[in-house]
Amino acid sequence: MILDSLLAGTILFTSFAMRTPNIQPNPDDYEFSLGFSNQFYHLNRQWERELGNNYIDDILWFKYESKFYLKPEYLDKQSKSVKYLKLDWRKTLKYVNFGFTTRSDDDDLKNYSTFFSGQIKRTAEIKKWVILGSFDGYLVPNDNDNFDEILEYEAVFDVKYKLTENILIYNLGKFDKLQGQRYYKAKIGLEFKL
Numbered sequence: 001m002i003l004d005s006l007l008a009g010t011i012l013f014t015s016f017a018m019r020t021p022n023i024q025p026n027p028d029d030y031e032f033s034l035g036f037s038n039q040f041y042h043l044n045r046q047w048e049r050e051l052g053n054n055y056i057d058d059i060l061w062f063k064y065e066s067k068f069y070l071k072p073e074y075l076d077k078q079s080k081s082v083k084y085l086k087l088d089w090r091k092t093l094k095y096v097n098f099g100f101t102t103r104s105d106d107d108d109l110k111n112y113s114t115f116f117s118g119q120i121k122r123t124a125e126i127k128k129w130v131i132l133g134s135f136d137g138y139l140v141p142n143d144n145d146n147f148d149e150i151l152e153y154e155a156v157f158d159v160k161y162k163l164t165e166n167i168l169i170y171n172l173g174k175f176d177k178l179q180g181q182r183y184y185k186a187k188i189g190l191e192f193k194l
Contacts, residue, residue: 009038009193010036011036011038011194012192012194013044013170013190013191014033014034015031015032015187015190017030021050027049028049031047032046033045033189034046039063039065041060041063044059044060045057045058046079050079055078055079057077057078060073060075069088069097070088071087071088073086073088080183081181082178082179082181083107084178084179085104086102087103088100088101088117089101089102090118090119095121096119096120096121097118097119098116100114100115101117102114103138113140115141116138117136117137121134121135129159129160130168131160133157135155136153136154137151137152137153151177152177152178152179155175155176158170158172158173166192167190167191167192169188171186172187173186
């Protein structure tokens with residue numbers, strides 16, 4: 001009974017990508033992703049080889065969202081040298097939330113900074129299509145007054161097509177600028193609702 005309530009609405013997702021490396025001679029690059037997700041939590045592990053180097057990328061978060069938005073998150077993206085533990089704590093008004101983020105400043109997760117942050121998130125369902133878009137912005141203080149250097153962001157689009165009520169094909173895109181690193185990802189995969 002408890003397991004049923006924890007798994008209600010949970011999605012199992014996976015994807016696999018393989019590509020020729022940009023620099024030869026190197027073995028083929030690949031990425032395999034596996035995870036569980038629903039509106040309250042997300043767990044994803046990715047195994048990746050790029051230019052002969054192996055990486056493991058992890059992301060784990062839990063979320064409470066009502067009139068108040070609370071989201072602890074752990075991210076260790078070895079492939080992009082980004083690692084942090086953070087807590088978003090914000091006020092929610094319809095599809096916008098704003099407040100503060102407290103995030104680790106070092107890989108040892110011992111020093112933390114707090115700064116202003118906010119999010120805009122919209123979802124639409126049109127027949128068999130589900131379309132989601134979100135933008136999280138962070139104003140991270142630093143010694144330079146250049147706005148481009150203090151603005152960090154996570155932008156996501158997710159377009160899904162329902163093959164059945166429980167099996168969906170998805171196209172996910174992410175554009176991030178975090179801790180001085182810019183990177184993007186676009187992938188296609190399958191979701192299985194439990």
